[in-house]
Amino acid sequence: MRSSNRPDRRRRDVLIALGTGALAGTAGCLDTGGDGGADAANDGNETNHSTQEEGPYARVYEETVDSVVLVQTDAGGGTGFVHDGSLITNQHITRGQSTVSVQFSRNDWREASLIGEDAYADLAVLEAELPDYAGSISLLEGQPAVGTEVVALGNPFGLESSVSAGIVSGVNRSLRSPTGVTIPDAIQTDTAINPGNSGGPLVTLDGVVAGVISAGGGDNIGFAVSAALARRVVPALAETGSYDHPYLGVNALAISPEIAAANDLPDPAGVYIHEVAPDGPTADVLQGSTGTANDAPIGGDVLVTLADSAIETPSQLSSVLAIELSPGDEVDATIRRDGGERSIELPVGTRPQ
Template sequence: MPRDHRSGWQRRRLLVAIGAGTLAGTAGCLSAVDGENGGSTTESDNASGSENGSPYTRVYEETVDSVVLVRVSGEQGQERGGLGTGFVHDDYVITNQHITQGRSTVSVQFRRNDWQEASLVGEDAYADLAVLDAETPDYAGSLSFLEQYPAVGTEVVAIGNSFGLNASVSTGIVSGVHRSLRNPSGVTIPDAIQTDAAVNPGNSGGPLVNLEGAVAGVISAGGGDNIAFAVSTALARRVVPALIENGEYDAPYLGVNAVPTTPAIAEANGLEEPIGVYVNQVAPNGPAAAVLRGSTGQTTVSGTPVPTGGDVLVSLAEQRIGTPSELSSTIALDLSPEETTTATVRRDGSETTVDLTVGTRPPADASSGGGT
C-alpha cells in the first residue's frame, strides 16, 4: 500500500508520572498526562555517534528510526491513558497486547515526530503481541526477526520509551531462554527470553535487538532488578503472520497443569529418580482429559504434602520434557490445533506411549481449566 512520507526531525516530548507503584511487575503501559518532558532532539544530537566506534551506538543508530512511541487514550471515564513502545516489521507496527488491550485505534509517534493514528490489525493475549497498521514513513525500515535462538550471553540492546523518555537505550546480555512469563493479564507466555538489560515502564512492546540489529525478542516485562523478559521471536514468527492474515491466532492447547518432578514427588509416585514433569491437573473438558491423568491423591514426604497418582510426562512430540517451561515451549512452538501427536508417560510404575490430539486454547478471559 502506498505511504505518504511527510516528516520533521523534532521529537515530541512528554511529561510522565513516575512513581514506585508504576512498575507493577511489568515494563508495560506507562501512565501519562498531557505535557512535555523537557529538552529536544535534533539531527545533530547523534551526528557524531557512529564515529566513536561503539557497537551499541552503531546498532542504535541503525534501528532507532524503526522504533515508535505508542500512546493509548484513556478508556471512557478515565483521565489517563498510557505509553508504550512498538517497532516496524513488514510495514506494520508490532507491540504488546497488554498495551493495546482491544482498542481499535491508538496513536503512534515515529522518530521524526510523525504522528499517525494506527488501527489494530490483531492481538493475542497468550503471546502478549499486537499488530498495528499505520502509514510507515520511508525512513522507518523494517526490523527483521532473528531466525534462531540467541545464545545465552549474547549482547543485546533494548530500545524504547522508558518512563516516557523517547528512544532510550540500555544494554545487557541474554540471561536465559525458554522461560515462562506471567504477563500483566495473568496468563503465562511460553518461551520467553530473559535479559539483564534495564527495562522499565514504557519499554513494553519495544525491540530487544542483537548487535546485528535483528530483533531477538519483543520486550514484555521488567522491574529494574536486572531481570527482564521478552517474547521470543520463535513465538512471534508463529503469531504475527496469523494476526496480520486473520486478526487472531489459534494457540495450541492440551489443558494440563504440570509441575517439576521433585525428589519428593518422585519418591511418592514410585520413581527411582526425578524425571520429566508431573501432571498435577487435567482440564475436565480439555484435549488431554481422556488421555492423561492428573493427581488422584496426596501423601506426606518428610512432613510435606505431595500429590500422587498423576502421570509423569517424559516426552511430547518426540521432544524430551524436563521442566514445565520446556513443556509450554514444545506445545507453543512444535504443535498446532487438531494435530495428533505422541506423548511418553510414566504411570503406575511403567512407561507407556499415548496419542494426544491438540486443541485450541480458550480465550484469555475464559476459564481454561488447565495451564498449557
C-alpha cells in the same frame, strides 16, 4: 491525533517527571498522564541522531532506531517497532483502546489502527502509514544463546529513542504478563527495562529482534516475548486478527523429591501430570492425580518426552507446545504410568479464549 507542535518544558519538569516515574513500577508500560514526558525530554526538538559510530552499540542503534516508535493511547504509552509492513507492540498497551497514535524517530506522528491482538502472547499488530525511513526489523530465527549481547530500544519514562545494553540471561522462562496470563518461551535479560519500554524490540548486535519487551522486574531482571513465539503469532494477527494457541489441557508440576518418593519414581525426569481438563483434548489419554500420600499427589502420569523433545520442567513443556505444535496435531509422547514406560499419541487442541 495529538499535534507534534507541543509546548516546551523546563529541565526542572524533566527531573520531576523522572523522579515520579521511578516510583511508578517496573511493568514496562508507561502511564503518560495524557501529555507524555517524551517532549519534555526533547524540549520540542526532533531526535538528533549521531553520525559518529563508536562501537557495536552505536551501530545497531543507528541501524534500528528509525524503525522504533512511541505508542500513545488514552491509557498511557509504550513502544513498538516496524516488522513486515506493520507495527508490533504489546497487547497490554492496546487492550481496550479505540485510539492509538504512534510517533516515529523524526517526530512524525501517525494514527494507527489495531488489526489484531493476542493476550496469551501479549502481542498486538498495528497498521499505520509508515515513513520512508522506517524499515522493517527482522525477527530472530531460533533461540538466542544465553549470554548473547542485546540492546533494548524504546521510550522508558517517555524518553524517546532511548537504548540500554545487556545480555540474554535465560531462555524458556514462563512470563506472567501484566494482564495475568502466563506466556511461554520468554527471554530473560539483565538489560535495563522501565515503564515505557513495553512493546519495544530487544535486539541483538546484528540488528535482529530476539524478543518483544513485555515486563521489567527490577534487580536487573526483565523479560521479552521470544521472537520464536512472535514469528508464529504475528503473521496470524496481521492476516486474521487472532491466533489459535495449541493446548493439551493439563496442569503439570515439577517433580519434587516428595512427588518422586510418593510415586516411586526412579529419577526426576519429566513432569508430573496433576490435573487433566475433563473436556480437554487429552482427557481420554492422560491421567491426573488420584489421591495424595505424605501431602504429595500420587497416581498421575509422568510426561517424559513430547515431539521428540525431553521434557524436564513445566516451562519447557509450555515452550515445546507453543513453538513446535499446532492445534489439530497428533504428537508422539512418552509417559510413565504404574511403574512402566509407554509410548502414546497426544491430540493437540485449541486453547480456550
